[in-house]
Amino acid sequence: MTAVDAPTLSDAGRAVSYLEEISPEMRGCAILSEGGAVLAASGDSEGWEEAGRELIAAADAAGGEPVAHAHIATGDGEAFVVREGGMVAVAVAERFTLASLMLFDMRATLRDLAAGRDDGASA
Numbered sequence: 001m002t003a004v005d006a007p008t009l010s011d012a013g014r015a016v017s018y019l020e021e022i023s024p025e026m027r028g029c030a031i032l033s034e035g036g037a038v039l040a041a042s043g044d045s046e047g048w049e050e051a052g053r054e055l056i057a058a059a060d061a062a063g064g065e066p067v068a069h070a071h072i073a074t075g076d077g078e079a080f081v082v083r084e085g086g087m088v089a090v091a092v093a094e095r096f097t098l099a100s101l102m103l104f105d106m107r108a109t110l111r112d113l114a115a116g117r118d119d120g121a122s123a
Contacts, residue, residue: 012040012087015113019091022105027077029091029106031113032056039087052090056081069107071099082106085114 012031019029020042030041030048036056041048059070059081070081073095080091080102089106 011113011116015109016040016042019089019105019109023091023093023097023102025094025097026102027092027094029089031110032088032090034083034086034088036088048090052088055079055090056088069103071103073099078102080106082110084110087114 015031016029020026028042028048030045030052031039032049032052033039036049036053038045038049038052055070055072059067059072062070066083067081068083070079072079075095077095078093078097078099080089080093080099082089082103084107087110089110091102091106093102
């Protein structure tokens with residue numbers, strides 16, 4: 001049986017830092033396991049765990065199945081969910097954030113994290 005390399009908490013922490021660095025309009029983000037446990041977050045991990053799970057559940061319920069990504073815009077800001085590589089990224093950003101770029105950056109970062117890259121950046 002072959003050992004499986006899984007992302008570590010410090011890797012997820014670097015991924016969160018990277019997303020915050022490249023997305024100045026981002027208010028905060030978190031990376032969760034597929035089961036909903038916070039691997040890393042900007043700010044309060046417990047708050048992100050509850051809010052992240054609720055956002056993911058709402059997006060899944062709206063589509064009737066697990067979503068690959070979701071974008072929710074309100075008058076106060078925008079929220080994003082991306083599933084990739086057995087993890088889920090959730091983020092909150094300012095209004096009028098370029099959704100396609102935010103979703104791309106989140107997905108690329110999760111792919112890199114799943115692949116075990118150290119820099120959190122996409123090649």
